[in-house]
Amino acid sequence: MMKEYNVAILGATGAVGMRMVDQLANSTVPVKSLKLLASAHSAGKQMEFKGEKITVEETTNDSFDNVDLVLASAGGAASKKFLPEAVKRGAVCVDNTSAFRMDPEVPLVVPEVNPEQLKNHKGIIANPNCSTIQMVVALAPVFKKYGLKQVIVSTYQAASGAGQSALNEFYQQAKDYLDGKQMSADILPTAGDKKHYPLAFNLLPQIDVFEDEGYTHEEWKMIHETKKIMLNDMNATDLKVTATCVRVPVPISHGESVYFEVEDKNASADDIKKTISDAAGVTLQDDPDHQVYPQPLNAEGKRETFAGRIRPDQENKGCFNMWVVADNLLKGAAWNTVENAERLVDEDLVRVPKDHYQG
Amino acid sequence: MMKEYNVAILGATGAVGMRMVDQLANSTVPVKSLKLLASAHSAGKQMEFKGEKITVEETTNDSFDNVDLVLASAGGAASKKFLPEAVKRGAVCVDNTSAFRMDPEVPLVVPEVNPEQLKNHKGIIANPNCSTIQMVVALAPVFKKYGLKQVIVSTYQAASGAGQSALNEFYQQAKDYLDGKQMSADILPTAGDKKHYPLAFNLLPQIDVFEDEGYTHEEWKMIHETKKIMLNDMNATDLKVTATCVRVPVPISHGESVYFEVEDKNASADDIKKTISDAAGVTLQDDPDHQVYPQPLNAEGKRETFAGRIRPDQENKGCFNMWVVADNLLKGAAWNTVENAERLVDEDLVRVPKDHYQG
Structure with a gap:
């Protein structure tokens, strides 16, 4: 039974x-x-x-x-x-x-990336931050095949990442703006900080509170969690990560502009696309001739991560630009x-x- | 007289x-x-x-x-x-x-950056692309003082960059979405391409049409124009630039996440902030303790460029993250x-x- x-x-x-x-x-x-x-x-x-x-x-x-x-x-x-x-x-x-994400006794697991960590649990398994999950789902197959030296990410994160009440506040702001009314803000960018600003028709380069060196907690999360997930399990000696996290006036699904450098300098953009397209949990949407690329409105309600706009940096061999989108409430949470x-x-x-x- | x-x-x-x-x-x-x-x-x-x-x-x-x-x-x-x-x-x-921007007979001028080029005109002076202008206004003082080796930029560009009719379409989409109606799109992401997608409550990683190597015309513009403006005038031998351009659901003012590497590896984040704060045409808005950073809603209607969130990449000496905002219709045009x-x-x-x- x-x-x-x-x-x-x-x-x-x-x-x-x-x-x-x-x-x-x-x-x-x-x-x-x-x-x-x-x-x-x-x-x-x-x-x-x-x-x-x-x-x-x-x-x-x-x-x-x-x-x-x-x-x-x-x-x-x-x-x-x-x-x-x-x-x-x-x-x-x-x-x-x-x-518990950074607790050494707690595995931080994305099933497509480091499922082998699950067996080490002592009662608690942590889910990474939403913006980290979708990035590592897209990067892990590349890491496994070509090695990964460095990641520079800029995020475009949806209002719902700050919770249901933030999402409601964002919708109200959008309505007020279109009605020619003053927008009010009591939650965004983050309930945990003193000042609040409208997100509707705006961009807020603050997710969570500010910490050391001018980075926000969200940015540190992306840096530290990515390393914990990728390095524990792939025998890599080093992986450099830096991040800029921005809240954008989108209800659901985060976008990410991910610049990355692989170790194998002979890897081409086609190699990267093929590797991502063969991987579990990530769908390649990359067809410029037919204007096919990941969009939040299309990703909403889907379980998988979408990657596209994969292009070589013309002046740095082994470096690439990529655009990644996923439903932050589903794959991200x-x-x-x-x-x-x-x-x-x-x-x-x-x-x-x-x-x-x-x- | x-x-x-x-x-x-x-x-x-x-x-x-x-x-x-x-x-x-x-x-x-x-x-x-x-x-x-x-x-x-x-x-x-x-x-x-x-x-x-x-x-x-x-x-x-x-x-x-x-x-x-x-x-x-x-x-x-x-x-x-x-x-x-x-x-x-x-x-x-x-x-x-x-x-005429890339025409060798036409100076491409941002007055705060390369005004000395004006005297070379033969009847036509070109204004750079909006997303290029605000980036070079913020980077030029850093370039002049510390040298600049590389720029990796991800843009967050406003609807009005595609023109008044695109802006009107975007507002109509936002109203329709909030009224629970189907959004329609006949212009965005760009009138010059076949397929059109809603921008409201969405992100469109396409600005202008697609060209070589999977880059859009807007991305090539940022790459080539930045080099023409910076290299002609500052005796630099090389400057690497790569870009990812994304249209965001904001009416006016572009945001940019700019990662850059300077030649002088001893330059600190405080040095960069001081240099930008002393420069013409750019206002430093960088005070994490008081949640002060550039926002499109605050930049709208202003002539200057705003820079903030300046932070050192913790693992690459001489590399920094920065967030830049300007009114794309004013300073950008x-x-x-x-x-x-x-x-x-x-x-x-x-x-x-x-x-x-x-x-």
């Missing part, structure tokens, strides 16, 4: 959480029961899973009794508070927040989480080891 | 032309008379200049009789057709189209044209030489 799992989704009512419910319903994970957990504020709401109505419950430590698998996207603070408790109770957690869960199930890894994560 | 000039604006009714009229009214150019020229379709319209109503006339070769100075922004075909005729009749032309005209007047260069441009 097929093994079935008691699953809990932490943060089920958020922009990502709602999509986790949907992605789980359309996954190969055999679900025996599903608990939908959120804050007291959202408790009592009803959501649907495979035609069945489920009432959202307030999260407590005891919520995780008898749970086998937790998918979490309720913010870093909630993950830090509840996931070690869930692990203690025997649940394996796939966490979409930044709480909900789907990557559920995909990790599918792999855990496939490899019979939904079990907490004795030397489990203690925090 | 102060010399006064008979001025003509070619393409006066367009998004840039209208702004040329306004920028000229607020310039130091002494205007004796002003002719507003356009296509037959726009002839008969009335426009205001310094409180005076002027009727737009259809452009013919004879329109340029007795004209001293032409400011042109009616498209490359109109410039190619009319400007050599204007020069023949003794008019000096500042051309905002791409018609109308104001740069009028500023060139001001300089021509100041240096008494509004005269066509005997060995003038023949085409």
